[in-house]
């Protein structure tokens with residue numbers, strides 16, 4: 001059965017990769033294909049937004065950018081990890097690695113952030129070629145982590161198109177023990193397919209650039225609705241930031257809860273329509 005006609009739960013049972021399996025299982029359990037992107041700079045807002053949206057049992061996973069947090073302190077990671085256990089969600093640090101294998105291995109494992117030690121999933125630009133996967137895999141695979149490649153971007157004028165996207169898909173297929181899927185705007189099964197492509201392939205598609213009320217921002221971001229992303233394009237997860245926590249610097253917890261539930265429902269209904 002095609003991936004777009006299978007349930008998240010069925011795909012979880014078949015999936016050989018631990019991080020992908022955990023992601024699919026949690027989506028099914030929480031009935032949420034919403035990933036909230038928590039792009040706020042204050043540590044307390046960061047933890048509050050995550051506590052509120054995941055405390056509703058309705059969102060999964062949380063996407064982070066820990067490099068934008070003011071006065072980053074490693075204890076923040078302990079609190080984030082505690083929340084992820086308490087509320088049953090995975091952490092996806094949207095780090096977008098883009099350097100040579102040796103450097104990304106160090107950036108992933110070491111420094112102030114030690115991303116590999118707490119982030120279940122991270123991502124990388126394919127621009128350096130397959131060595132970026134080798135570098136990240138040397139750190140992440142023994143820890144049971146998963147990697148997404150940026151095969152496409154949501155921004156106007158993105159260069160990640162055509163043969164670049166095709167190469168990203170080939171790179172992912174060659175490292176399917178660690179690469180669990182893509183940041184992309186559509187499904188990738190038919191991209192760069194050849195005789196060696198397995199029919200059992202299940203590379204997940206996590207899609208940013210999702211908004212219900214707006215079609216974009218003033219800095220090149222482009223939005224599509226959950227229905228366009230999940231039902232029409234067959235993607236697996238909607239990644240939503242400002243549509244949920246707003247644009248003001250004061251985070252309004254009740255408004256965040258209401259918006260998160262609105263996006264969760266829209267994403268899940270689009271998925272149910274796809275299955276029907």
Ligand code: 5FU
Pocket residue numbers: 037039065094150152153154155183208209210221239240241242243
């Ligand atoms: F790879 C990408 C991409 O192509 N577009 C994105 O928007 C990542 N993103 C991230 O998704 C971006 O860095 C934000 O963290 C998030 C979208 O936030 P928004 O507030 O919903 O626009």
